Amino acid sequence: TLTTGIISGLGREISSGLKARPMFNVIQTDASMNAGMSGCPVLDSRGHVIGCAVAIASTSGSFAGIGFAIPIDSVKRAANQIFAIGRVREVYMGIAFAPDTISRRLGVDVGLMILNVIQNSPASKVGIRGVTRNPNNKPVLGDILLAVDGICVNSINDVFRVLEEKQVGDVVTLTIHRDGEDHQYQVELEEAEEANQERVRPTPLRPRPRL
Numbered sequence: 001t002l003t004t005g006i007i008s009g010l011g012r013e014i015s016s017g018l019k020a021r022p023m024f025n026v027i028q029t030d031a032s033m034n035a036g037m038s039g040c041p042v043l044d045s046r047g048h049v050i051g052c053a054v055a056i057a058s059t060s061g062s063f064a065g066i067g068f069a070i071p072i073d074s075v076k077r078a079a080n081q082i083f084a085i086g087r088v089r090e091v092y093m094g095i096a097f098a099p100d101t102i103s104r105r106l107g108v109d110v111g112l113m114i115l116n117v118i119q120n121s122p123a124s125k126v127g128i129r130g131v132t133r134n135p136n137n138k139p140v141l142g143d144i145l146l147a148v149d150g151i152c153v154n155s156i157n158d159v160f161r162v163l164e165e166k167q168v169g170d171v172v173t174l175t176i177h178r179d180g181e182d183h184q185y186q187v188e189l190e191e192a193e194e195a196n197q198e199r200v201r202p203t204p205l206r207p208r209p210r211l
Helices: 070-083 100-105 156-163
Strands: 006-012 025-031 039-041 051-057 067-071 094-099 112-117 145-147 171-178 180-187
Touching: 025 051, 051 070, 067 070, 100 112, 156 171
Parallel strands: none
Antiparallel strands: 006 025, 025 067, 039 051, 051 067, 094 112, 112 145, 145 171, 171 180
Protein backbone atom coordinates (compact mmCIF):
# COMPACT_ATOMS: atom_id res chain seq x y z
CA THR A 1 0.00 0.00 0.00
CA LEU A 2 1.30 3.46 -0.93
CA THR A 3 -0.20 6.56 0.67
CA THR A 4 0.69 10.21 0.09
CA GLY A 5 0.71 13.37 2.16
CA ILE A 6 2.80 16.30 3.30
CA ILE A 7 5.42 16.74 6.00
CA SER A 8 3.60 18.83 8.58
CA GLY A 9 6.26 18.95 11.29
CA LEU A 10 9.94 18.30 11.98
CA GLY A 11 11.90 17.84 15.17
CA ARG A 12 8.94 16.45 17.13
CA GLU A 13 9.36 14.53 20.38
CA ILE A 14 6.96 11.68 21.13
CA SER A 15 6.61 8.97 23.74
CA SER A 16 8.04 5.60 22.79
CA GLY A 17 5.27 3.60 24.46
CA LEU A 18 6.40 1.22 27.18
CA LYS A 19 9.89 2.69 27.34
CA ALA A 20 10.64 5.81 29.34
CA ARG A 21 13.03 7.13 26.70
CA PRO A 22 11.21 9.34 24.15
CA MET A 23 11.92 9.53 20.43
CA PHE A 24 13.54 12.75 19.21
CA ASN A 25 13.63 14.64 15.90
CA VAL A 26 10.57 12.75 14.71
CA ILE A 27 8.97 13.58 11.35
CA GLN A 28 5.24 14.38 11.39
CA THR A 29 3.11 13.68 8.31
CA ASP A 30 -0.53 13.50 7.30
CA ALA A 31 0.10 10.56 4.96
CA SER A 32 -2.21 7.72 6.03
CA MET A 33 -0.57 5.00 8.11
CA ASN A 34 -2.72 1.90 8.25
CA ALA A 35 -2.39 -1.21 10.40
CA GLY A 36 0.78 -3.10 9.58
CA MET A 37 2.64 -0.10 8.17
CA SER A 38 4.98 0.40 11.13
CA GLY A 39 8.52 0.02 9.86
CA CYS A 40 7.63 0.98 6.30
CA PRO A 41 9.83 3.57 4.56
CA VAL A 42 8.73 7.18 4.24
CA LEU A 43 9.79 8.65 0.89
CA ASP A 44 10.22 12.20 -0.34
CA SER A 45 8.99 13.40 -3.75
CA ARG A 46 12.23 12.18 -5.36
CA GLY A 47 11.84 8.67 -4.00
CA HIS A 48 14.56 9.01 -1.36
CA VAL A 49 13.95 7.29 1.96
CA ILE A 50 13.79 9.99 4.64
CA GLY A 51 12.40 8.00 7.54
CA CYS A 52 10.65 4.94 8.89
CA ALA A 53 6.96 4.93 9.90
CA VAL A 54 6.64 4.30 13.62
CA ALA A 55 3.40 5.63 15.17
CA ILE A 56 0.11 7.49 14.75
CA ALA A 57 -1.63 10.02 16.98
CA SER A 58 -5.00 8.44 17.69
CA THR A 59 -7.35 7.71 20.58
CA SER A 60 -9.27 5.03 18.67
CA GLY A 61 -6.43 3.12 17.05
CA SER A 62 -7.47 4.28 13.59
CA PHE A 63 -5.55 6.85 11.57
CA ALA A 64 -6.73 10.35 12.48
CA GLY A 65 -4.57 12.52 10.26
CA ILE A 66 -1.22 12.55 12.08
CA GLY A 67 1.53 9.98 11.69
CA PHE A 68 5.14 9.92 12.80
CA ALA A 69 8.37 8.59 11.35
CA ILE A 70 11.86 8.13 12.72
CA PRO A 71 14.35 10.16 10.62
CA ILE A 72 16.68 8.18 8.38
CA ASP A 73 19.83 9.18 10.31
CA SER A 74 18.44 7.53 13.45
CA VAL A 75 17.40 4.47 11.43
CA LYS A 76 20.90 4.15 9.96
CA ARG A 77 22.53 4.45 13.36
CA ALA A 78 20.33 1.68 14.78
CA ALA A 79 20.64 -0.51 11.67
CA ASN A 80 24.44 -0.34 11.72
CA GLN A 81 24.49 -1.60 15.31
CA ILE A 82 22.02 -4.39 14.54
CA PHE A 83 24.10 -5.55 11.57
CA ALA A 84 27.29 -5.42 13.63
CA ILE A 85 26.22 -6.94 16.97
CA GLY A 86 22.58 -7.96 16.59
CA ARG A 87 21.02 -5.27 18.80
CA VAL A 88 20.84 -1.56 19.51
CA ARG A 89 23.04 -0.56 22.44
CA GLU A 90 21.44 2.13 24.60
CA VAL A 91 23.70 4.07 26.92
CA TYR A 92 23.35 4.13 30.68
CA MET A 93 24.72 6.15 33.60
CA GLY A 94 22.97 4.51 36.57
CA ILE A 95 21.09 7.53 37.89
CA ALA A 96 17.43 7.88 38.96
CA PHE A 97 16.02 11.41 39.26
CA ALA A 98 13.36 12.67 41.63
CA PRO A 99 10.04 13.85 40.11
CA ASP A 100 9.90 17.58 39.39
CA THR A 101 7.15 18.15 41.96
CA ILE A 102 9.28 16.72 44.77
CA SER A 103 12.41 18.54 43.61
CA ARG A 104 10.66 21.92 43.55
CA ARG A 105 9.05 21.27 46.93
CA LEU A 106 12.52 20.67 48.38
CA GLY A 107 13.83 23.93 46.92
CA VAL A 108 15.61 22.56 43.84
CA ASP A 109 14.62 25.10 41.19
CA VAL A 110 17.45 24.51 38.70
CA GLY A 111 18.71 21.17 37.45
CA LEU A 112 17.63 17.65 38.38
CA MET A 113 17.74 16.19 41.88
CA ILE A 114 19.50 12.83 41.91
CA LEU A 115 17.40 10.40 43.93
CA ASN A 116 19.31 7.12 43.58
CA VAL A 117 22.63 6.02 42.13
CA ILE A 118 22.79 2.33 41.26
CA GLN A 119 25.63 0.38 42.82
CA ASN A 120 28.56 -0.35 40.48
CA SER A 121 27.05 1.88 37.80
CA PRO A 122 29.11 4.41 35.81
CA ALA A 123 27.82 7.25 38.03
CA SER A 124 28.60 5.42 41.27
CA LYS A 125 32.16 4.72 40.12
CA VAL A 126 32.95 8.45 40.01
CA GLY A 127 31.22 9.29 43.29
CA ILE A 128 27.85 10.72 42.25
CA ARG A 129 25.52 10.76 45.26
CA GLY A 130 21.79 10.28 45.66
CA VAL A 131 19.44 11.08 48.54
CA THR A 132 20.51 9.59 51.89
CA ARG A 133 19.04 9.64 55.40
CA ASN A 134 20.44 11.11 58.59
CA PRO A 135 20.40 9.35 62.00
CA ASN A 136 16.87 10.71 62.55
CA ASN A 137 15.76 9.00 59.33
CA LYS A 138 15.15 12.32 57.60
CA PRO A 139 16.15 12.59 53.92
CA VAL A 140 19.38 14.43 53.13
CA LEU A 141 19.57 15.86 49.62
CA GLY A 142 22.22 14.42 47.36
CA ASP A 143 23.71 15.85 44.18
CA ILE A 144 21.94 18.13 41.71
CA LEU A 145 22.68 17.55 38.03
CA LEU A 146 23.04 20.93 36.32
CA ALA A 147 24.46 20.05 32.91
CA VAL A 148 25.63 17.22 30.66
CA ASP A 149 28.55 18.08 28.38
CA GLY A 150 27.95 21.75 29.13
CA ILE A 151 24.26 21.61 28.12
CA CYS A 152 21.94 22.72 30.93
CA VAL A 153 19.33 20.14 31.95
CA ASN A 154 16.07 20.86 33.78
CA SER A 155 14.01 17.85 32.72
CA ILE A 156 14.56 14.16 32.12
CA ASN A 157 14.10 14.72 28.38
CA ASP A 158 16.95 17.24 28.39
CA VAL A 159 19.24 14.43 29.56
CA PHE A 160 17.81 11.92 27.09
CA ARG A 161 18.34 14.45 24.28
CA VAL A 162 22.06 14.68 25.02
CA LEU A 163 22.48 10.92 25.44
CA GLU A 164 20.63 10.26 22.17
CA GLU A 165 23.80 11.06 20.23
CA LYS A 166 26.14 9.09 22.51
CA GLN A 167 27.49 5.56 22.20
CA VAL A 168 28.61 2.96 24.72
CA GLY A 169 32.12 3.85 25.82
CA ASP A 170 31.71 7.60 25.27
CA VAL A 171 32.64 9.84 28.19
CA VAL A 172 30.25 12.62 29.25
CA THR A 173 30.96 15.48 31.63
CA LEU A 174 28.38 15.92 34.38
CA THR A 175 28.19 19.27 36.13
CA ILE A 176 27.07 18.52 39.68
CA HIS A 177 26.01 20.94 42.42
CA ARG A 178 27.01 19.67 45.87
CA ASP A 179 27.30 21.48 49.21
CA GLY A 180 27.02 24.91 47.62
CA GLU A 181 29.68 24.30 44.95
CA ASP A 182 29.71 23.06 41.37
CA HIS A 183 31.89 20.10 40.42
CA GLN A 184 32.52 18.25 37.17
CA TYR A 185 32.70 14.46 36.83
CA GLN A 186 33.71 12.37 33.83
CA VAL A 187 31.36 9.40 33.38
CA GLU A 188 32.00 6.61 30.89
CA LEU A 189 28.70 5.34 29.49
CA GLU A 190 27.86 1.65 29.64
CA GLU A 191 25.26 -0.44 27.87
CA ALA A 192 21.81 -0.20 29.44
CA GLU A 193 20.77 -3.81 28.89
CA GLU A 194 23.72 -5.22 30.82
CA ALA A 195 23.71 -2.58 33.54
CA ASN A 196 19.97 -2.81 34.20
CA GLN A 197 20.47 -6.18 35.85
CA GLU A 198 21.24 -4.06 38.92
CA ARG A 199 18.27 -2.78 40.90
CA VAL A 200 17.61 0.48 42.71
CA ARG A 201 16.93 0.07 46.42
CA PRO A 202 13.33 0.78 47.43
CA THR A 203 12.73 4.36 48.48
CA PRO A 204 9.67 6.27 49.75
CA LEU A 205 10.14 8.78 46.95
CA ARG A 206 9.02 7.60 43.54
CA PRO A 207 12.02 7.81 41.18
CA ARG A 208 11.87 9.00 37.62
CA PRO A 209 13.25 6.76 34.87
CA ARG A 210 16.90 6.04 35.46
CA LEU A 211 19.66 6.73 32.96
